[in-house]
Amino acid sequence: MPSERTERLRRWDGAPAPLITPSLLDCDFARVGEEIRALEAAGVEALHLDVMDGHFVPNLSYGPPVVADWRAVTDLPFDAHLMISDPARYLDAFVDAGADSILIHLEAVPEPADLLERIRGRGCRAGLVINPPTPWAAVEPHLDRVDSVLVMSVMPGFGGQQFQEAVLEKVRAIRRARPALRVAIDGGINASTAGRAVEAGATQLVVGSATYRPDGNYAASLGEVAEAARRGLEGGGAAAAGAGASPPE
């Protein structure tokens, strides 16, 4: 019988592009369990978890015990975005808590080969994240070691910031270099920006503040983003070129 993680990874790898992953950063933290159920009811395929240590970024969020509590209430794959200075120290705790895809920042780990191997060795998907000032050439030597690249379209640390259009050139470069690799974009994604991100080649959209509406109708808010992404695909986006998730061999 497949393990629960195997089952979640099957779902993660098989999700069609563009994959829309809501971030929990902007949800109502007084009732996260209900928020997760509302996102499940809205049909989401996976959740993006923003982990901040107050050191790598000037903000704090949550750690492994909180992720473990959320694991107990949902079978959705967890995409853990570690905005922390020492991800090697906490890797096992996040895997044990139920993270499925682990994203580490190249700015925190300039030589990431060993840690990426450790992530995959623990049975998780491994991803590298680059901040807006980090050039695409910095991530290029590592593309054979990752299952995804996350291009930040804001400086990390806070939700609700303005999308930085200039990062789309990096999305295009990664897409050109590895047409089958999952390329995610994170920061300021909404119905106005999703189309351009997908048109540039993004196959995963992280959606934070644009997800959460007072009426709790996340099917509507995420549906607007999905519709914008669909129009981006029609404009020549990555999935139109056959790119989606990239499960390891």
Ligand SMILES: O=C(CO)[C@H](O)[C@H](O)COP(=O)(O)O
């Ligand atoms: O990594 C992040 C912040 O560092 C979040 O994923 C991101 O900010 C999502 O929020 P929004 O869509 O509101 O920008």
Ligand SMILES: [Co+2]
């Ligand atoms: Co994030």
